[in-house]
Structures are given as C-alpha cells and as structure tokens.
C-alpha cells in the first residue's frame with residue numbers, strides 16, 4: 001500500500017530497483033511470517049537464508065570484496081522496508097553492517113581482505129559490543145579490559161551485555177579498556193575483532209549465556225558475553241596494533257553515527273507499517289453507523305501519523321545523504337534517530353488505539369509492533385542521550 005511519498009525519489013534506477021525488490025521481499029516473505037517467529041521467539045533462519053541469497057549482507061561492502069557497493073542512503077531505504085516487515089530482521093543485519101563499516105573505514109588491508117568477502121555473502125555475521133551490565137550510555141566507563149601478554153597476544157576479561165546477534169555471530173567488534181590510567185578515560189579504549197564459533201555457547205575464554213528474554217525484538221538473540229582469559233592476537237585490534245591501540249572510542253562513535261541513521265530508518269519503517277494498519281482498520285471498522293475513519297477524531301490521528309512518517313523519512317534521508325557526501329552529519333544523524341524513533345512509538349500507539357480492543361489481541365499485527373517500537377527509543381543511544389548530543393552540537397555550531 002502506498003500511503004506516503006516514494007522514499008526512493010531522486011535516486012538512480014539501479015538503487016530504485018533494489019529498494020523495490022526489498023519491498024516485495026518484505027511483503028511476500030517477511031510480513032506473512034513475522035507473527036509466527038515473533039510469537040515463538042524463533043530465529044527466522046529461512047528468511048535469513050533468502051537474505052543471504054539476495055546479497056543483503058553485503059549491501060554496503062564494495063564490489064571488490066564481493067558486495068554490492070551501495071551507499072548509506074540506499075542501505076537506509078532497504079532497512080526501512082525490512083523494518084516495515086519486522087524490526088528483528090533489520091536487527092540481524094544492522095550489527096553486521098556496523099562491523100563492515102568499521103572494517104572499511106578503520107580496518108587494515110589484511111583484515112579487510114580476510115573478512116569482508118565472507119561477510120558480504122553472510123557466511124560470517126558480525127556483532128558489535130559496547131554495553132556492559134553497569135553501563136550503556138556512559139561508554140567511556142567501560143570496564144572489560146585487555147592486557148598484552150608476553151607472547152604479544154592480548155587477553156580479554158570482563159562481561160558484556162545486550163549483544164545483538166551475540167550467539168550466532170562469528171565476529172564481535174568489542175570495545176575494551178587497554179589503558180586503565182588513560183586520561184581522559186575514553187583514550188584508553190581499543191576495539192578488538194573477537195573471532196568465535198558461530199552458534200557455540202562455549203568458546204575458549206569466551207562463553208555466551210542463554211539469550212535474554214525480552215518484551216519484543218524477538219527472534220534475534222540478545223546475549224551477554226563473558227570474557228574470561230580470552231586470547232586474541234595483536235592483529236585482531238581494529239586497524240592493527242600500531243594504528244588501532246587507544247583509538248576504539250573514536251572508531252565506535254563514528255560507527256554509531258551511521259548506526260543512528262539505521263535506527264532512524266527502522267523508526268520510519270515501523271511508523272509506516274503502523275500507519276498502513278491504521279488506515280486499513282479504520283476503513284473497515286464501523287461504529288455509530290459509519291467507518292471509524294469518518295469520525296474526525298480518528299482522521300486527526302491519521303493526519304498526525306502520516307505527517308510524522310513523512311517528516312521522519314526526510315530527516316533520515318537527509319542525514320544519510322550528508323554522510324554519503326562526506327559532510328558532517330553527527331547532529332543530523334542524532335536528530336533523525338531521535339525524531340524517527342519517537343515517531344515510531346507515536347504512530348504505533350495511535351494505530352493501537354485505533355484498533356480498540358483488537359489491538360490488544362495477539363491475532364492483530366499491531367500487538368507485535370507495540371512491543372517492538374520501544375526498543376528504538378533505547379538502542380544506539382537513548383532519546384535523552386540524542387538530545388544531549390544535539391544540544392551540544394547546535395551550540396558548537398553557533399558560538400557567540
């Protein structure tokens with residue numbers, strides 16, 4: 001159903017064709033099956049297999065490494081479509097996308113050549129891990145540490161929390177403390193590429209406890225990671241020891257900027273789906289002798305929803321296009337993430353109200369969206385953190 005403007009306006013024919021292909025894939029393969037996988041909290045392996053075949057794990061990986069070499073804007077439009085279907089699907093590729101971004105921007109040539117071709121096909125998938133049981137927003141306070149051994153290898157110890165794709169991933173881009181005395185604290189952080197056996201709960205020095213049970217965002221696992229004497233070579237430091245040691249915080253913050261555009265795209269996708277469901281239901285349900293869409297109170301809800309969807313999409317596309325053009329987009333990515341995730345929550349709640357009692361039934365799709373939408377307010381920086389960041393940036397750009 002086309003209920004808002006064409007998000008692909010102004011892009012090339014090739015990009016348009018890919019977004020259209022993903023839209024169809026979402027309609028035919030994701031939407032009809034998402035309810036089942038969500039209610040069973042089951043990993044959607046057949047859908048993921050099809051995504052591998054479509055090349056979706058390599059969308060932004062350059063062709064020389066076996067990917068499609070597309071830009072962030074196209075990726076964001078793809079994520080919008082997948083999230084319209086089910087945000088857990090976009091969660092499966094998002095941490096992978098961040099991992100490939102980190103490798104492309106900061107990895108050594110050896111790391112890129114060794115890992116990117118297998119990442120492009122989805123043969124190995126990536127997770128990224130900042131959060132710990134005692135911290136999420138305050139990344140500079142990370143406690144998990146790595147120390148250099150006499151052999152030149154490094155040993156990681158500590159506990160990570162909320163690792164999306166923590167079990168099935170083969171690579172974890174993990175931020176740890178390598179210099180406990182560094183001031184300011186964030187200068188003592190380094191990003192390692194920890195390699196592990198996909199799907200194995202127990203690896204030498206690294207265990208993956210059973211997945212965390214969640215309100216929504218089901219199907220894709222969120223886990224802790226317990227590093228206990230995990231040994232990894234010096235060349236597993238992102239970019240190599242010489243250029244990567246102590247640079248992890250800046251690298252991860254850069255990656256979070258594109259991650260925020262991605263979360264914005266998820267917000268647009270879920271808001272768009274909520275709008276579609278609300279439009280359909282409000283034209284079918286009759287009260288007081290007419291479809292509820294003819295009551296002004298319901299029309300006002302639809303009006304607010306469609307406006308939010310359009311505005312969120314424009315912010316998301318603007319942030320992505322600035323980043324693709326190599327321009328500053330830190331504040332824009334923050335604004336897009338803040339607005340679109342709040343728009344997702346708003347539209348889902350309005351659609352839920354429009355469904356009346358049926359919205360509370362597991363038989364209606366809006367029930368799943370109602371449980372999924374709040375994640376977007378939290379992941380990759382909460383709304384409060386986005387506001388802090390935007391406030392700081394707007395002052396920085398406008399000194400007296």
Ligand SMILES: Cc1cc2nc3c(=O)[nH]c(=O)nc-3n(C[C@H](O)[C@H](O)[C@H](O)COP(=O)(O)OP(=O)(O)OC[C@H]3O[C@@H](n4cnc5c(N)ncnc54)[C@H](O)[C@@H]3O)c2cc1C
Pocket residue numbers: 095128129130131134135136137138161162163164165214217222375378379380381382383384385388
């Ligand atoms: C399903 C799920 C998947 C996730 N996946 C990943 C992942 O793959 N990798 C990863 O590293 N992390 C992941 N996370 C973690 C997520 O990034 C954090 O939960 C998030 O950053 C918030 O951190 P926190 O939970 O520690 O909350 P806290 O930082 O403890 O914040 C608690 C509250 O205080 C507010 N707050 C904190 N500091 C301030 C301040 N200075 N001013 C005003 N308000 C403040 C916050 O906005 C929030 O409302 C995931 C989380 C969830 C729920």
